[in-house]
Amino acid sequence: MAAARRPRADALRNRDRLLAEADAAFREKGTDASLEGIARRAGVATGTLYGHFPTRRALLGALLRDRNAELFRRGEELLAAPDPAAALTAWVHAVTEHAAAYQGLAAELAEGIDDEASELHESCVRMADIGDRLLENARAAGALRRDATGADLFALMNAAAWTGERTSPEQAGRLVDLAMGGLLAPPC
Amino acid sequence: MAAARRPRADALRNRDRLLAEADAAFREKGTDASLEGIARRAGVATGTLYGHFPTRRALLGALLRDRNAELFRRGEELLAAPDPAAALTAWVHAVTEHAAAYQGLAAELAEGIDDEASELHESCVRMADIGDRLLENARAAGALRRDATGADLFALMNAAAWTGERTSPEQAGRLVDLAMGGLLAPPC
DNA sequence: ACCTGAACACCGTTCAAGT
DNA sequence: ACCTGAACACCGTTCAAGT
Numbered sequence: 118m119a120a121a122r123r124p125r126a127d128a129l130r131n132r133d134r135l136l137a138e139a140d141a142a143f144r145e146k147g148t149d150a151s152l153e154g155i156a157r158r159a160g161v162a163t164g165t166l167y168g169h170f171p172t173r174r175a176l177l178g179a180l181l182r183d184r185n186a187e188l189f190r191r192g193e194e195l196l197a198a199p200d201p202a203a204a205l206t207a208w209v210h211a212v213t214e215h216a217a218a219y220q221g222l223a224a225e226l227a228e229g230i231d232d233e234a235s236e237l238h239e240s241c242v243r244m245a246d247i248g249d250r251l252l253e254n255a256r257a258a259g260a261l262r263r264d265a266t267g268a269d270l271f272a273l274m275n276a277a278a279w280t281g282e283r284t285s286p287e288q289a290g291r292l293v294d295l296a297m298g299g300l301l302a303p304p305c
Numbered sequence: 306m307a308a309a310r311r312p313r314a315d316a317l318r319n320r321d322r323l324l325a326e327a328d329a330a331f332r333e334k335g336t337d338a339s340l341e342g343i344a345r346r347a348g349v350a351t352g353t354l355y356g357h358f359p360t361r362r363a364l365l366g367a368l369l370r371d372r373n374a375e376l377f378r379r380g381e382e383l384l385a386a387p388d389p390a391a392a393l394t395a396w397v398h399a400v401t402e403h404a405a406a407y408q409g410l411a412a413e414l415a416e417g418i419d420d421e422a423s424e425l426h427e428s429c430v431r432m433a434d435i436g437d438r439l440l441e442n443a444r445a446a447g448a449l450r451r452d453a454t455g456a457d458l459f460a461l462m463n464a465a466a467w468t469g470e471r472t473s474p475e476q477a478g479r480l481v482d483l484a485m486g487g488l489l490a491p492p493c
Numbered sequence: 494a495c496c497t498g499a500a501c502a503c504c505g506t507t508c509a510a511g512t
Numbered sequence: 513a514c515c516t517g518a519a520c521a522c523c524g525t526t527c528a529a530g531t
Binding site: 339340341342351352355361 | 522523524525526527
């Protein structure tokens with residue numbers, strides 16, 4: 118087993134600059150912003166970008182690392198929350214907001230769950246898994262008005278995020294509330 | 306007022322070939338399929354494509370003409386239907402299926418409602434208008450569990466269509482049913 | 494009245510050559 | 513070990529020149 122080598126200083130610096138420019142570009146233009154433009158603004162050749170991030174999704178995945186950690190921390194917290202119905206609703210809202218970070222991200226996530234080669238696959242599976250468990254808790258507590266699957270939940274989160282990308286976060290939230298109103302039994 | 310001239314025979318033929326190839330390309334690759342490829346397969350120069358259809362959306366709009374007519378005919382039928390709740394649900398399903406005709410169409414429609422310059426604007430407005438009226442009917446009949454706006458409805462239809470594009474029509478339908486379950490009062 | 498195709502600008506991706 | 517930048521393939525859009 119090879120010891121981990123420390124990367125060269127210029128490599129580290131280039132990586133950081135690429136990430137910073139990619140974040141700015143993705144925020145402004147969405148996840149299909151020009152990679153060539155990102156490399157140019159970072160002051161490196163395009164080959165350098167590919168050296169650090171072999172695919173667009175690898176770049177996206179690196180950009181989402183911290184954000185993902187925060188989301189999953191929140192998920193674990195909700196799994197321990199006392200009211201399963203409220204926890205489920207909060208989770209769907211949280212993922213919806215997460216998936217609207219960049220225009221185009223919702224599409225990448227929707228694809229990532231089925232595509233094992235996607236650098237986003239693992240995080241998608243984890244999002245779906247937390248959703249499954251929160252759904253199961255709500256079902257066990259008799260909080261469901263009708264049955265639904267984890268796939269329904271994942272589809273809702275991505276679809277609402279997609280709506281949010283091109284209308285407003287408020288509209289996305291209203292869509293989630295509408296669907297959750299169909300899923301959850303009214304409080305007695 | 307100028308009399309309508311009959312177009313030249315070769316122009317008509319080129320237009321038809323372009324539409325046929327565009328339909329095939331959009332079905333296969335989605336609405337952002339290469340225009341150059343469409344022109345090539347239709348056997349015309351790219352300038353000819355632009356002569357007939359100045360924008361990608363103009364091409365898309367021409368392709369949707371018949372499909373739109375059928376959709377709106379269905380809408381008028383539903384406006385005259387006896388059960389307002391069932392009519393509303395049927396309309397949302399119908400538009401959702403319509404908007405999934407080509408991958409990428411849901412995004413064009415979501416954009417078209419706000420963009421007056423879009424060649425799809427008029428049909429988007431008409432879809433939203435029929436939705437508004439069906440919603441109003443359902444409200445008047447006391448069939449709503451909670452309030453919702455025409456914008457909510459339009460967002461739902463596009464979001465569900467977007468889901469359908471990348472999962473399955475069944476999943477799109479399940480999403481619609483979930484949201485409609487939140488909107489409509491249960492039958493007593 | 495319509496068509497052609499060259500021209501321009503822009504992009505994703507790879508890889509031999511450099512340091 | 514990493515970086516450069518030319519090379520290749522592909523695309524959207526315009527417009528002068530043709531018929």
